[in-house]
Amino acid sequence: MTKIRTAAVIGSGVMGSGIAAHLANVGIPVLLLDMVPTGLLPQEESAGLTLEHPKVRNRLAVNAMDKLKKTNPAPLYSEAFIDRIMPGNLEDDLAKLGNVDWIIEVIVENLQAKQQLISRIEKVWKPGTIVSSNTSGISIHAMIEQASDVFKKHFLGTHFFNPPRYMKLLEVIPSEHTDPAIVSLMTEFCEKKLGKGVVQAKDTPNFIANRIGTYGLLVTLREMLANGYSVEEVDAVTGPAMGRPKSATFRTLDLVGLDTFVHVANNVFGLVDDPGEKEVFDTPAILKTMVEKGWIGEKMGQGFYKKVKSDAGKEIQALDLNSMAYAASRKISSASLEAAKQAKGTSGKLKALLGAKDRYSELAWNILKPVLLYSAAKLDEIADSIVEMDNALKWGFNWDLGPFETWDAIGLKRSVERMEAEGSEVPEWVKAWIAAGNDSFYKNKDGQSFYYLKNEYRGIEARPEMISLAALKQQNKVIRSNSGANLIDIGDGVACLEFQSPNNAIGGDILTMIQQSVDEVRSNYRGLVVANEGKNFCVGANLMLLLMEAQDGEWDEVDGIIRLFQNSMMKLKSLDKPVVAAPHKMTLGGGVEACMPADQIIFSSETYYGLVEVGVGLIPAGGGCKELALRASSLVRDPEVDLQPWINASFETVAMAKVSTSGHDTKRLGYMRPQDTVVINPDHRIYEAKQAVLRMDAAGYTPPAVKKIRVVGETGKAVMQVGAYSMKQGGYISDHDVLIANKLAHVLAGGKVPAGTLVTEQYLLDLEREAFLSLCGELKTQQRMQYMLSKGKPLRN
Ligand code: NAD
Numbered sequence: 013m014t015k016i017r018t019a020a021v022i023g024s025g026v027m028g029s030g031i032a033a034h035l036a037n038v039g040i041p042v043l044l045l046d047m048v049p050t051g052l053l054p055q056e057e058s059a060g061l062t063l064e065h066p067k068v069r070n071r072l073a074v075n076a077m078d079k080l081k082k083t084n085p086a087p088l089y090s091e092a093f094i095d096r097i098m099p100g101n102l103e104d105d106l107a108k109l110g111n112v113d114w115i116i117e118v119i120v121e122n123l124q125a126k127q128q129l130i131s132r133i134e135k136v137w138k139p140g141t142i143v144s145s146n147t148s149g150i151s152i153h154a155m156i157e158q159a160s161d162v163f164k165k166h167f168l169g170t171h172f173f174n175p176p177r178y179m180k181l182l183e184v185i186p187s188e189h190t191d192p193a194i195v196s197l198m199t200e201f202c203e204k205k206l207g208k209g210v211v212q213a214k215d216t217p218n219f220i221a222n223r224i225g226t227y228g229l230l231v232t233l234r235e236m237l238a239n240g241y242s243v244e245e246v247d248a249v250t251g252p253a254m255g256r257p258k259s260a261t262f263r264t265l266d267l268v269g270l271d272t273f274v275h276v277a278n279n280v281f282g283l284v285d286d287p288g289e290k291e292v293f294d295t296p297a298i299l300k301t302m303v304e305k306g307w308i309g310e311k312m313g314q315g316f317y318k319k320v321k322s323d324a325g326k327e328i329q330a331l332d333l334n335s336m337a338y339a340a341s342r343k344i345s346s347a348s349l350e351a352a353k354q355a356k357g358t359s360g361k362l363k364a365l366l367g368a369k370d371r372y373s374e375l376a377w378n379i380l381k382p383v384l385l386y387s388a389a390k391l392d393e394i395a396d397s398i399v400e401m402d403n404a405l406k407w408g409f410n411w412d413l414g415p416f417e418t419w420d421a422i423g424l425k426r427s428v429e430r431m432e433a434e435g436s437e438v439p440e441w442v443k444a445w446i447a448a449g450n451d452s453f454y455k456n457k458d459g460q461s462f463y464y465l466k467n468e469y470r471g472i473e474a475r476p477e478m479i480s481l482a483a484l485k486q487q488n489k490v491i492r493s494n495s496g497a498n499l500i501d502i503g504d505g506v507a508c509l510e511f512q513s514p515n516n517a518i519g520g521d522i523l524t525m526i527q528q529s530v531d532e533v534r535s536n537y538r539g540l541v542v543a544n545e546g547k548n549f550c551v552g553a554n555l556m557l558l559l560m561e562a563q564d565g566e567w568d569e570v571d572g573i574i575r576l577f578q579n580s581m582m583k584l585k586s587l588d589k590p591v592v593a594a595p596h597k598m599t600l601g602g603g604v605e606a607c608m609p610a611d612q613i614i615f616s617s618e619t620y621y622g623l624v625e626v627g628v629g630l631i632p633a634g635g636g637c638k639e640l641a642l643r644a645s646s647l648v649r650d651p652e653v654d655l656q657p658w659i660n661a662s663f664e665t666v667a668m669a670k671v672s673t674s675g676h677d678t679k680r681l682g683y684m685r686p687q688d689t690v691v692i693n694p695d696h697r698i699y700e701a702k703q704a705v706l707r708m709d710a711a712g713y714t715p716p717a718v719k720k721i722r723v724v725g726e727t728g729k730a731v732m733q734v735g736a737y738s739m740k741q742g743g744y745i746s747d748h749d750v751l752i753a754n755k756l757a758h759v760l761a762g763g764k765v766p767a768g769t770l771v772t773e774q775y776l777l778d779l780e781r782e783a784f785l786s787l788c789g790e791l792k793t794q795q796r797m798q799y800m801l802s803k804g805k806p807l808r809n
Pocket of ligand 1: 022023024025026027028046047072102118119120121122125129146147148149171172173174
């Protein structure tokens with residue numbers, strides 16, 4: 013068995029349906045099975061259905077699939093992928109499990125139910141098929157105690173996090189019987205094919221992330237109760253101030269559900285013997301009370317927070333744990349929180365917060381300290397190395413730094429001294445490590461990274477598919493650099509252009525670097541990758557600069573900015589070496605235009621891609637409109653065939669500022685060209701882009717010939733304008749939207765020329781620039797820009 017081509021998911025609840033969707037996302041046909049209902053619903057009865065009817069028998073899986081299409085954020089990369097999921101039930105379709113390569117159990121978290129299901133699976137199972145459980149913390153070996161030896165070899169835990177498409181972590185948990193070859197196969201499959209960050213965990217209660225993460229949440233709750241902090245205070249400290257998500261402690265608990273959380277904590281409580289550990293996992297009475305009251309979080313509309321709607325609008329209220337009443341959520345501020353906010357990087361934030369010595373820095377220390385000590389105490393028991401522990405917490409709880417990285421960030425030696433001075437018990441191995449002269453668990457030396465493993469530093473194995481620009485920069489591989497961008501040597505004669513401005517917005521510095529990169533690559537490299545490791549690939553052009561020039565009426569300056577943008581893109585396009593762009597996450601406006609000149613685009617699976625300029629009262633003018641017209645013209649080569657449907661589609665996409673919901677979804681919006689592809693694992697995107705460059709180079713790359721563009725002309729423009737007019741009549745868009753849409757139609761149609769006219773790229777660029785400049789002079793456009801800059805969302809005026 014070397015490949016997983018088909019799969020079956022059993023249990024179509026929150027996780028089962030999400031996992032089935034993600035398998036469908038990556039092209040794996042999947043059978044989704046659940047129980048056969050024991051009774052009819054009123055609507056089934058009135059439709060004359062019986063318990064024997066397939067519609068009733070498959071109801072649970074079918075309903076789960078319907079829900080998948082409506083869930084936000086979308087579990088599917090593309091709605092069409094739902095067809096890759098086949099619904100069924102555990103009675104009529106059980107035998108089909110004999111025909112799949114991987115069966116994953118995702119039913120209720122109950123050992124007996126899982127054991128019973130596994131014995132049913134074994135009866136139809138064929139050796140070679142891998143079987144796994146998605147349990148959150150039940151013992152893997154206990155589930156298969158009754159199974160045959162050969163079945164045991166094929167069984168393991170594969171623990172996805174919720175939601176499976178979006179959460180990076182997947183814990184792979186072998187039992188003592190699992191065949192190591194299957195562990196390797198699943199690790200590779202889940203990483204490469206499913207795009208997950210795989211961590212190997214030991215078969216211990218709640219594995220790694222939920223063991224440490226739950227401990228952390230419980231000590232936070234205890235500290236809060238002991239020292240009278242409010243819900244808002246705790247969240248102000250335990251969110252971005254400590255390099256953790258905005259949902260911090262209590263919004264996270266509300267999202268997870270307090271009932272689920274108590275269940276997860278109880279699992280550890282029941283399975284550990286250490287009295288100190290047991291005490292922490294014994295959930296505080298307040299949690300039990302809240303669960304009894306049904307205040308379990310988002311799914312019941314209230315938990316630690318409650319959203320209240322009134323005539324005055326929406327209000328977020330927080331629970332006061334003393335009075336058990338909700339009151340308007342208070343904004344918390346302090347010198348320590350402000351210092352953390354101002355500090356750069358998570359390490360800087362933690363140091364600033366802990367160093368401030370006020371009530372909030374006390375709280376941060378008092379919840380950080382036990383988590384670090386607990387992680388160190390549990391190291392060998394639950395994980396093979398600190399790397400697994402750190403990755404599990406980063407990928408499963410969205411922390412910026414794992415516990416051992418955090419320890420390094422706040423100063424290992426110094427913090428251990430403080431812990432000991434406060435009477436805390438520090439694990440012997442940590443003390444011995446420090447006594448041996450070490451002050452960190454990780455270190456970099458001569459371009460090589462090391463981590464602590466069994467009392468020595470072990471080199472972190474370089475993985476060719478994981479190109480890290482950050483590491484390459486440390487290794488002095490920067491070829492050129494300015495305030496907004498770097499050109500980095502990524503090996504084998506390939507250079508990578510990396511944006512590094514705030515939000516990776518494109519300004520003069522990035523454009524200059526694009527031009528310099530072209531010169532550099534032309535003379536000295538085999539090709540160019542355009543990619544970066546920012547939170548988002550690029551949120552567009554530098555709007556602030558543009559707005560300032562527009563408000564001052566500096567039209568020559570605005571004209572100069574657009575010309576520089578257009579010329580840079582044209583220069584990139586005419587480079588006689590292959591160029592591959594690898595966008596990820598938000599890639600908007602100018603970010604899209606920076607990808608369009610590339611010979612190939614490798615979209616990360618999570619790419620939200622769109623020309624959204626209308627949202628700020630503009631149209632794309634860095635070549636975006638021109639590229640769309642060019643694409644339509646090259647797709648429809650026969651001059652007798654009407655171009656209009658293609659241009660209309662582009663017009664609609666840009667006029668409505670549509671953004672893709674995934675890398676695959678760029679196809680629906682017409683942005684994906686035949687040569688463009690999607691890479692599922694975002695960590696592999698730069699490597700894949702580099703490989704694409706090397707392939708093109710090896711095949712004897714020649715740049716695309718400069719082509720004339722056939723346009724739809726004035727008649728085509730009128731068709732688009734009618735579309736905009738009817739949207740206005742229908743009350744969907746404003747007068748200003750119509751003005752923008754008309755300018756967009758003018759550019760996409762090729763201006764005042766007859767249909768079928770052949771024009772040059774430069775001609776269309778001039779039209780773009782002219783339209784853009786005129787829109788910059790509109791007050792309503794300036795208001796839209798201003799609003800976007802201050803509120804971060806579009807104004808519809
Ligand atoms: P859920 O309650 O949403 O879904 C469970 C599904 O299993 C339901 O569709 C139910 O009909 C089916 N089911 C229940 N008993 C069954 C049985 N005896 N035989 C066959 N089918 C049965 O639960 P969930 O949240 O999707 O959790 C499923 C599993 O995944 C659990 O083991 C849970 O611990 C684990 N898990 C959950 C999360 C999470 O955040 N919800 C995260 C990671 C892992």
